[in-house]
Amino acid sequence: MLRVKPKRAETTAALESKEAVAVLASLAQETRLAIFRHLVIAGDEGASAGTIATALEVPGPTLSFHLKELERAAIISSRRESRLIYYKANYARMRALIDFLTEDCCGGRPEVCFGSKGRGRK
Amino acid sequence: MLRVKPKRAETTAALESKEAVAVLASLAQETRLAIFRHLVIAGDEGASAGTIATALEVPGPTLSFHLKELERAAIISSRRESRLIYYKANYARMRALIDFLTEDCCGGRPEVCFGSKGRGRK
DNA sequence: ACTATATTTCCAATATTATGGAAATGTCAA
DNA sequence: TTGACATTTCCATAATATTGGAAATATAGT
Numbered sequence: 319m320l321r322v323k324p325k326r327a328e329t330t331a332a333l334e335s336k337e338a339v340a341v342l343a344s345l346a347q348e349t350r351l352a353i354f355r356h357l358v359i360a361g362d363e364g365a366s367a368g369t370i371a372t373a374l375e376v377p378g379p380t381l382s383f384h385l386k387e388l389e390r391a392a393i394i395s396s397r398r399e400s401r402l403i404y405y406k407a408n409y410a411r412m413r414a415l416i417d418f419l420t421e422d423c424c425g426g427r428p429e430v431c432f433g434s435k436g437r438g439r440k
Numbered sequence: 441m442l443r444v445k446p447k448r449a450e451t452t453a454a455l456e457s458k459e460a461v462a463v464l465a466s467l468a469q470e471t472r473l474a475i476f477r478h479l480v481i482a483g484d485e486g487a488s489a490g491t492i493a494t495a496l497e498v499p500g501p502t503l504s505f506h507l508k509e510l511e512r513a514a515i516i517s518s519r520r521e522s523r524l525i526y527y528k529a530n531y532a533r534m535r536a537l538i539d540f541l542t543e544d545c546c547g548g549r550p551e552v553c554f555g556s557k558g559r560g561r562k
Numbered sequence: 563a564c565t566a567t568a569t570t571t572c573c574a575a576t577a578t579t580a581t582g583g584a585a586a587t588g589t590c591a592a
Numbered sequence: 593t594t595g596a597c598a599t600t601t602c603c604a605t606a607a608t609a610t611t612g613g614a615a616a617t618a619t620a621g622t
Binding site for chain 4: 563564565566567568569570571572573574575576577578579580581582583584585586587588589590591592
């Protein structure tokens with residue numbers, strides 16, 4: 319039997335309003351959102367800068383700029399593997415963002431957003 | 441027993457990537473996020489521009505600019521009531537954003553973001 | 563050391579966004 | 593129709609973000 323994940327993958331720190339703005343801004347750009355989506359699909363291994371550049375047809379310096387923005391917001395992380403630098407999505411951070419928005423959206427009035435019972439998940 | 445909402449409050453249209461960027465951008469600014477949060481708390485009646493301006497201490501023209509941005513992204517809506525203009529949060533739109541992010545984050549690998557079973561809600 | 567490849571930093575041009583005073587508009591009451 | 597109030601539009605300024613070529617840095621193979 320293939321136990322997938324006994325508990326949360328990474329620690330989920332709640333987002334402050336300022337931080338939430340930063341994460342939102344990091345995703346509020348077409349190329350960056352495309353990068354993030356690409357990385358979600360790439361999974362845990364992530365994808366190298368070159369692979370991303372080719373897939374999304376973005377010039378190196380432009381890609382590098384956006385990768386840095388995403389990393390600054392901690393919505394992605396990177397590791398070097400010999401000559402390649404692999405980037406990977408930070409799911410915990412995305413989850414924290416979703417949780418922040420859920421609180422923002424539903425704080426006090428969950429019924430309006432998610433029906434009479436709120437969300438299943440705490 | 442107090443049945444709160446039999447079904448969804450508003451129709452929830454799924455977000456396109458471009459639209460998602462627009463909604464993200466509309467919230468990716470401190471003042472605008474504060475406005476939105478204020479409106480969530482204000483509830484269905486919403487809050488007038490003046491009320492918001494006073495509460496958040498934002499000059500009229502600046503507020504007006506941000507309200508327009510939020511409205512352009514359809515994350516809030518407005519109605520005039522005699523001399524006042526009331527703004528109110530569009531919960532359905534926020535939900536659509538959250539759903540978009542959830543798909544983006546978890547599409548293919550829900551276990552990574554939300555534990556081995558995904559979210560309770562569809 | 564030299565070469566090739568991957569990626570980044572530097573930098574300057576361009577584009578977009580945010581800010582708020584002054585003036586315009588819209589609404590109502592007298 | 594004048595006056596008071598709420599809000600917006602106009603507009604100039606300032607701040608921030610995006611873009612990509614050229615040059616720099618990092619790593620590995622020969």
